[in-house]
Amino acid sequence: MKLAAVVLGFAVLAAPAFAEPGPTEGGVVYETRCKMCHATGMANAPLIDYLAKLENSAILKALNDPAPMMAGAIAGLTDQDKRNVAVFLTKKTLPASGDLPEVKAE
Numbered sequence: 001m002k003l004a005a006v007v008l009g010f011a012v013l014a015a016p017a018f019a020e021p022g023p024t025e026g027g028v029v030y031e032t033r034c035k036m037c038h039a040t041g042m043a044n045a046p047l048i049d050y051l052a053k054l055e056n057s058a059i060l061k062a063l064n065d066p067a068p069m070m071a072g073a074i075a076g077l078t079d080q081d082k083r084n085v086a087v088f089l090t091k092k093t094l095p096a097s098g099d100l101p102e103v104k105a106e
């Protein structure tokens with residue numbers, strides 16, 4: 001049982017980036033890449049309640065030009081991952097941008 005849980009956990013972490021647009025996919029990014037700091041305020045990270053009040057543009061800016069504390073932890077996220085997690089946090093729809101599709105809030 002225990003080993004299965006470990007193997008499953010590893011499979012989730014090792015899963016490839018999520019290509020589908022949507023806040024559900026963004027929730028997975030949050031769980032695996034953001035929560036360890038933003039659910040606890042670790043290293044003075046602002047809490048998720050605060051992030052939820054930001055605009056999508058502010059989240060994307062923080063992800064595209066991250067604070068040094070965050071840079072390593074979020075390395076490798078695709079533009080789609082960033083847009084998904086922004087909509088997951090703000091619950092505001094992001095319009096299409098360039099060849100990236102709209103991410104609809106639920």
Ligand code: HEC
Nearest residue numbers: 033034037043044045046058059062067069070073074085
């Ligand atoms: C290693 C810990 C850590 C991880 C992981 C992390 N962050 Fe952060 N984040 C921080 C810290 C610390 C700050 C504050 C930086 C500062 O103000 O200098 C911050 C700031 C931010 C801000 C800016 C808030 C503002 O005031 O404008 C946003 C947005 C944000 N994080 C979103 C995310 C998202 C989304 C993820 C996951 C994809 C993430 N962070 C992962 C530590 C982390």
